[in-house]
Amino acid sequence: MxxxxxxxxxxxxxxxxxxxxxxxxxxxxxxxxxxxxxxxxxxxxxxxxxxxxxxxxxxxxxxxxxxxxxxxxxxxxxxxxxxxxxxxxxxxxxQPKDYPTQRLTIRDQRKVTPSAEDLARIAREKEATDAIKRHFADRDPETDFLLPAKGRLSSRFGLRRIFNGEPRNPHAGLDVAVGAGAPVRAPAAGIIANTGGYFFNGNTVFIDHGRGLVTAYMHLSRVDVREGQAVKPGDILGAAGATGRATGPHLHWAVFLNGTAVDPELFLRPQ
Known part of the structure; x- marks a missing residue:
């Protein structure tokens, strides 16, 4: 006994x-x-x-x-x-760590080489999203996360990316391969900090979990939450899609700590 x-x-x-x-x-x-x-x-x-x-x-x-x-x-x-x-x-x-290189083909060349007008929009969006990522709410965060969508983990965090033969920023998130319309759920409790449509990220939801821990869900086909709304683990945020710069339907999930992107897999609960 x-x-x-x-x-x-x-x-x-x-x-x-x-x-x-x-x-x-x-x-x-x-x-x-x-x-x-x-x-x-x-x-x-x-x-x-x-x-x-x-x-x-x-x-x-x-x-x-x-x-x-x-x-x-x-x-x-x-x-x-x-x-x-x-x-x-x-x-x-x-400690040192080397990340592999990933080569992708984007059909919309504008998403690889933006126009001057696009670049101005991108700069405005970066300023706004950087402020969200740096926000430090006086709330204790939950730091063990559920996977926000059911699917295969496709593109891992940190990949050095080349789009249409041109080097671009590293992959600052984790991609989950799911079909268009698949539900995307909150991995932990938090407050919806922002929802919006962005040039590269497409339809996006940001969750503020507290004390500088912020997560983002990108390329959504639909957003089902509003700014200021409280969410708990498993609540539906929206549906996966291919908006913004994407090669096809999937979820790009990003995690930010003290304003910087980190590997989301470090927060996942053991399966």
């Missing part, structure tokens, strides 16, 4: 604990850094002395969740914990 009872207790403990993303201190990854601070009040942590960093609590201990930009070189990143005379510094060792 002891073994079944122990298994039940362990399951209950696991269910009650806040699952953290997997520690991956590489470009495009997440560094999960244990902090000495205790208590109920979340400690203030900053990256490069300016950017606020998400923190999460697990079994009474605080952890900093540091999103590492894709263009970061191997070496050491500096964190500041606290403020004023009591502030202290921490270092994160960033």
């Amino acid at each position: 002891r073994k079944p009872l122990l298994a039940v207790l362990l399951a209950l403990l696991a269910a009650g604990a806040q699952a953290l993303p997997r520690h991956a201190p590489v470009p495009g990854g997440v560094a999960v850094v244990a902090l000495d601070e205790g208590g109920e009040t979340p400690p203030a942590v900053r990256f490069d002395d300016a950017t606020p960093v998400a923190v999460a609590r697990q079994q009474g201990r605080w952890f900093a969740l540091v999103g590492i930009p894709l263009d970061t070189q191997p070496g050491r990143l500096h964190l500041t914990v606290g403020s004023g005379p009591a502030a202290r510094s921490l270092e994160v060792a960033v």
Whole structure:
């Protein structure tokens, strides 16, 4: 009887604990850094002395969740914990990681080489979406995610992309191969921060999960939520599609931490 009872207790403990993303201190990854601070009040942590960093609590201990930009070189990143005379510094060792190259053909050449008018629109949209990605809400985030669509994981995060023979930005998200109209669901609780139609991203939904953790769902054929709406895990956000720059129907799912894109697979619950 002891073994079944122990298994039940362990399951209950696991269910009650806040699952953290997997520690991956590489470009495009997440560094999960244990902090000495205790208590109920979340400690203030900053990256490069300016950017606020998400923190999460697990079994009474605080952890900093540091999103590492894709263009970061191997070496050491500096964190500041606290403020004023009591502030202290921490270092994160960033390990190298090489990402494969992916070559794609886009039928609409305008999506590869935009016009001057398109470039002006792209710049406006980037300014608006960068502000969404950098938003830091004073809310504890859920950091273990459901996969937002049922399908094969096709294009992985970080791929160096070449469109119609021309190098472009790396793939800053995870693609899920699904048919047009397939439901797209919230992976965790949050607030809808924005919905809109964008030049590259197409119809897009942004969710603010709290403390600088933001997710985005792109190329949708339909949007079923509105800005300011609260969502919980499994709520339908819209339907997959091929709007924006896309080779066909799929979901592009992006995760942002302290304003930078990181690998969504690090947040997925074990299947």
